Amino acid sequence: MAEASIQLTGTKQEKYEQLLPIIHSLVVGESDLIANLANVTAALKQGFDFFWVGFYLVKEDELVLGPFQGPIACTRIKKGRGVCGAAWQQKQTLLVPNVDEFPGHIACSSDSKSEIVVPLLKNGAIFAVLDVDSNQFNDFDNIDEQYLNKLCVWLSDIL
Ligand code: SME
Numbered sequence: 220m221a222e223a224s225i226q227l228t229g230t231k232q233e234k235y236e237q238l239l240p241i242i243h244s245l246v247v248g249e250s251d252l253i254a255n256l257a258n259v260t261a262a263l264k265q266g267f268d269f270f271w272v273g274f275y276l277v278k279e280d281e282l283v284l285g286p287f288q289g290p291i292a293c294t295r296i297k298k299g300r301g302v303c304g305a306a307w308q309q310k311q312t313l314l315v316p317n318v319d320e321f322p323g324h325i326a327c328s329s330d331s332k333s334e335i336v337v338p339l340l341k342n343g344a345i346f347a348v349l350d351v352d353s354n355q356f357n358d359f360d361n362i363d364e365q366y367l368n369k370l371c372v373w374l375s376d377i378l
Contacts, residue, residue, distance in 0.1 A: 235366035257286035264288035301325035
């Protein structure tokens with residue numbers, strides 16, 4: 220098992236470079252989806268102290284709340300609704316610098332100001348999305364997009 224305390228140093232890019240192998244070591248060899256997603260959210264929360272980080276899982280025509288770290292969140296999101304439902308429908312990562320300007324944004328917390336949602340695909344179908352929220356505007360950039368995409372691509376492969 221990896222070291223329980225995660226302390227990252229350097230630039231954001233350097234922090235992701237340190238964190239991704241830690242996450243890899245946490246999930247590799249474990250087949251349980253929920254256990255793995257739970258540790259991924261905990262590692263992201265510990266590493267970056269994100270305001271909210273978690274997964275929504277595709278169940279029939281809705282996204283249902285999965286493992287997360289942060290304030291209580293809405294449990295079900297319809298396809299096309301909010302940032303998560305839009306990322307699912309459009310099958311693409313959505314980076315939202317100001318959630319107030321995103322039509323239909325679902326405010327689970329009024330403190331959430333910016334957000335990034337990354338889909339996880341298996342055999343061309345989305346089975347989950349990773350949602351990360353910040354309580355600051357413009358808190359995510361192409362570095363987050365690049366590394367969270369990379370994380371979700373290999374998570375999709377091994378989960
Ligand atoms: N803001 C999201 C809903 C999920 S919470 O942020 C945890 C959305 O608009 O889809």
